[in-house]
């Protein structure tokens with residue numbers, strides 16, 4: 351390849367450009383599991399441009415500028431543009447079940463099993479996703495931006511930071527899933543060897559051995575199919 355003194359330019363796809371103008375709260379209000387899948391759906395023409403309440407009308411304008419589609423009001427089915435809220439936990443009521451941590455797409459909650467949980471307000475995107483899973487209703491959303499809503503209430507640097515945290519979390523979850531799958535696969539192989547080595551040659555013993563082998567083989571096949579199925583989110 352010929353030497354070029356200029357750095358190689360990376361061409362962004364339309365989905366990349368749309369993702370760049372989404373607010374990255376990862377709230378799922380658009381009907382997609384995260385901002386990226388919504389960006390892809392707009393780019394391929396299968397989604398309207400008015401499904402992101404956190405971006406509000408300014409968000410619709412930004413997507414319209416990229417896609418050439420007309421500016422339209424936010425679809426109320428997806429929610430309403432509102433001042434940005436932040437989640438707070440009533441720590442006296444928290445039972446430490448960890449369900450909120452599992453629901454938070456940007457790792458804004460600290461805590462461990464059977465311990466009081468707390469939210470880091472500076473990392474909270476106001477996505478609401480931790481509220482419904484809490485079994486004791488101790489999470490409350492408080493508006494923190496006065497009258498400001500949409501992009502007026504959410505600077506680009508916070509959107510960028512939320513996106514980075516979401517991507518890091520997605521990567522960590524992917525790695526944990528892969529490690530867990532590998533552990534289970536190794537266990538299944540060991541069990542299969544154990545069953546194969548079992549002694550006993552009566553018809554009943556052989557039939558029992560075959561039954562166990564079939565169960566393990568079916569479990570391994572299920573695990574293989576699950577590993578081959580792409581997750582719904584980009585995580």
Ligand code: SF4
Pocket residue numbers: 372373374375376377378379380381382383384385386388401402403404405
């Ligand atoms: S901020 Fe929420 S509604 Fe907007 S694109 Fe991201 S996930 Fe969808």
Ligand code: SF4
Pocket residue numbers: 436437453454455456457458459469473474475476477478479480481
């Ligand atoms: S703490 Fe709750 S509201 Fe805040 S980002 Fe996490 S899940 Fe969303």
Ligand code: SF4
Pocket residue numbers: 439443444445446447448449450451461467483484485486487488489
């Ligand atoms: S879901 Fe509710 S009870 Fe469970 S850890 Fe979170 S705040 Fe505590």
